Amino acid sequence: MVKHKIPITREKFLQLTLPARLQLWAENRELEDYILTKAFTYKVTAAKLPIAHEKIKVAIIGSGPAGLGCANVLNQLGFKVTVFERDDRPGGLLMYGVPNIKLPKEILLAKVRGLEEAGVEFRLNAEVGTNTSWEEIKKHYAAIVICTGIAEPRSLELPGNKLAGIYYAKDFLISTTRSLLDNQLNAGTFISAEGKDVLIIGGGDTGTDCAALALAHEAHSILQVERQDCNMARISEEGFCKLVKGDVSLQYNTKVKSLLGDDKGNVSGVELCRLEWGQSKSGMPVAKEIEGTTQVLPIQLVLVSVGFTGPEAIVFEKFGVKRTPMGTIATLGGLFLAAEPCIFAAGDARRGSGMVEWAFEEGYDAALECAKYFTDNIK
Ligand SMILES: Cc1cc2nc3c(=O)[nH]c(=O)nc-3n(C[C@H](O)[C@H](O)[C@H](O)COP(=O)(O)OP(=O)(O)OC[C@H]3O[C@@H](n4cnc5c(N)ncnc54)[C@H](O)[C@@H]3O)c2cc1C
Numbered sequence: 001m002v003k004h005k006i007p008i009t010r011e012k013f014l015q016l017t018l019p020a021r022l023q024l025w026a027e028n029r030e031l032e033d034y035i036l037t038k039a040f041t042y043k044v045t046a047a048k049l050p051i052a053h054e055k056i057k058v059a060i061i062g063s064g065p066a067g068l069g070c071a072n073v074l075n076q077l078g079f080k081v082t083v084f085e086r087d088d089r090p091g092g093l094l095m096y097g098v099p100n101i102k103l104p105k106e107i108l109l110a111k112v113r114g115l116e117e118a119g120v121e122f123r124l125n126a127e128v129g130t131n132t133s134w135e136e137i138k139k140h141y142a143a144i145v146i147c148t149g150i151a152e153p154r155s156l157e158l159p160g161n162k163l164a165g166i167y168y169a170k171d172f173l174i175s176t177t178r179s180l181l182d183n184q185l186n187a188g189t190f191i192s193a194e195g196k197d198v199l200i201i202g203g204g205d206t207g208t209d210c211a212a213l214a215l216a217h218e219a220h221s222i223l224q225v226e227r228q229d230c231n232m233a234r235i236s237e238e239g240f241c242k243l244v245k246g247d248v249s250l251q252y253n254t255k256v257k258s259l260l261g262d263d264k265g266n267v268s269g270v271e272l273c274r275l276e277w278g279q280s281k282s283g284m285p286v287a288k289e290i291e292g293t294t295q296v297l298p299i300q301l302v303l304v305s306v307g308f309t310g311p312e313a314i315v316f317e318k319f320g321v322k323r324t325p326m327g328t329i330a331t332l333g334g335l336f337l338a339a340e341p342c343i344f345a346a347g348d349a350r351r352g353s354g355m356v357e358w359a360f361e362e363g364y365d366a367a368l369e370c371a372k373y374f375t376d377n378i379k
Contacts, residue, residue, distance in 0.1 A: 003253055014218065019184050020174070021216040022100045031103050031356060035094070037215020039360050040111050042069065044076040055080045056374060059141040061128045061319075066347025068112070068148035069363025070161075071120045072144075076369050084137070086127035086233070090151055094161045094356060096174040101211050101216065105181060124173065129318040141340035143370050146329060148315055148361065150308040150348045156201065162258030165267035167191055169202070169210045169305035193217040197298050199270050200224040201256055202305030210303045211248045223297065225254040229277055230248045253277065256291065259302060270299045311349045321345060328352050336366040337373070344370050 013021060017364035056079050060067045061087040071081045083357045087096050090112045095105060116122060126132040137144060153168045155161070162309045179190035193214040200207045200214070203226025214222050259270035276295035280286045288324025321338045322330040329345040330338055331338050338345040347359040 007118070017275075018216060018218075022180055022185075022255060023104065024101055028103060029218050032107060034092075034357060035103065036040055036108055037113065039065065039069070039356075040072060040102060040358075041116065042072060042364050043112040048326060056143070056325070057082070057141045058370065059084060059137045059147065060145045060147055061137075062147035062149060062347070062349070063087075063090040063112075063122065064093055064147060064149050064347060065346060065359035066149075066349075066366070067145070068115065068143050069094065069360035070147060070346055071115060071363075071368045072118075072197045073364050073367035074370065075115070075118055079371070082141070083120060083122045084126045084132055085122060085124050086092050086130075088125055090122050090124065092147075094175050096207075097170055098356075099213050100177055101175055101212060102131045102209065106168050107176070118316050125304055134318050139237055141342065142222045143373070145336075145363075145366055146315065146319060146321065146338065146345040146349055147359075147366075147371060148329070148349045151311050152309045152327075153304070154307045156256075156304045156306065158256060158258055160267065162263050163259055163261040163307065165300055166259065166302040166304065169200070169206045169303045170340060171301050172210055173206070173213060176217075177362040179208050191301075192276075193219040193222075195303055196300040197221045198223070198301045198303065198306060199256075199297075199299045200215075202226065202307070203228070203250065203252065205303060207303070211250075212303060214303075215248070219301075222248045223299075224248050224250045225256060225272065226250070226252050227255055227275060229253055253287075255287070257294065259299075260296070267299060267302055270302070271296050279359045304358040308348075308353050309341050310352075315349065325353055334361075334369050336369045342370070342373060 043120055058074050058079045058081050060071050060081060060083045063083045067083055073081050075081045091108045093105060094108050112122065128134055128137060145350045155169060166378050175190040179185050179187065192252050194217045196219050198214045198219045198221065200210050203224060207349050208226050211224050221252050255273050256277050257271040257273055260271065261269040272295055274290045275287040276290050277287050311329060315321065315329065321343065329350050331345065331350065336344040336346055336350065344366050346362040348354055351362060
């Protein structure tokens with residue numbers, strides 16, 4: 001594994017400008033190592049694969065890791081692959097969701113250029129179902145692989161959730177990366193944590209990414225809260241997280257009871273309490289509020305990182321696929337076939353919220369199933 005040795009103290013980190021902080025090469029960035037060394041090295045081996053018919057056209061919707069993995073394999077198998085992406089840059093969450101401090105975007109763009117040179121076509125700013133017709137794609141492509149991810153965040157159901165200053169974690173992360181790439185953070189177009197008391201709701205990896213970014217923005221204070229016990233919650237130990245240790249107060253077993261607002265409708269505080277976990281009669285974990293632990297803290301920015309519900313409604317309304325009880329795209333037979341004829345689904349859209357590595361693997365496997373569909377059904 002490639003290791004990047006940049007010993008940096010909190011003081012040195014904060015002496016850098018914000019763009020420089022976001023360019024920083026932290027220590028031991030596992031995701032970057034994976035993109036550099038493994039994600040695009042999948043090689044089709046003729047021995048175990050059906051040989052696809054020359055130049056059958058396949059459309060892939062979404063250029064996240066599932067779409068990129070799928071495009072790579074189908075292209076190697078001899079299909080003519082076009083990736084439709086609604087964003088202005090390729091990569092899905094790799095481009096805008098994962099902060100630059102964790103995955104520098106030039107690495108990703110170089111990999112995408114490699115796919116283009118190998119023959120994959122990328123159509124950006126092409127949202128299938130709105131400015132790009134699903135019916136036209138169905139008419140012109142022999143197969144479609146839906147790799148649209150799960151963009152519908154789970155909402156926060158508690159008093160005060162409509163106040164100004166409350167954002168989904170993803171929107172906070174995306175706004176900084178987009179502004180960094182578009183204008184080096186000069187146009188005032190990103191959600192800033194500078195000088196603010198920041199509350200992050202959710203103790204998972206995305207919440208930790210928000211904490212690192214809020215530190216880079218020079219937040220006044222950062223509090224990350226998680227309902228679960230620390231043994232239940234999954235907290236990242238990636239190198240760059242070490243940067244924020246000591247700067248973030250991470251509280252487990254903590255419930256947000258309500259968000260409080262000022263007279264202008266801006267969030268100004270949070271009411272929290274501590275939880276105690278026990279078991280229901282059926283053995284399920286249940287949380288009980290510990291009496292006398294309610295406290296009110298000042299907060300001016302809230303970042304909500306409590307997961308996602310599933311792919312957006314448009315996927316089910318327009319693409320002729322069905323929804324599982326979990327909210328993801330249901331499959332018919334095999335693992336990836338979602339609708340007849342030749343419509344497949346892969347990545348988070350099919351398996352639910354996951355990891356980059358899993359999404360790449362979904363993409364490879366969906367490509368193989370798609371190729372097999374042709375060799376089995378078209379003689
Ligand atoms: C903020 C955040 C940070 C994360 N950080 C990490 C991490 O550090 N490490 C890790 O392993 N995992 C991380 N994950 C999880 C990981 O990013 C996802 O599991 C993975 O990106 C899913 O890949 P995907 O290709 O299925 O979907 P996505 O990456 O979501 O890509 C879907 C793509 O489809 C496009 N799209 C959607 N609808 C349409 C349409 N109608 N027409 C055209 N295009 C469309 C979207 O614009 C997007 O580009 C993170 C997730 C989030 C939300």
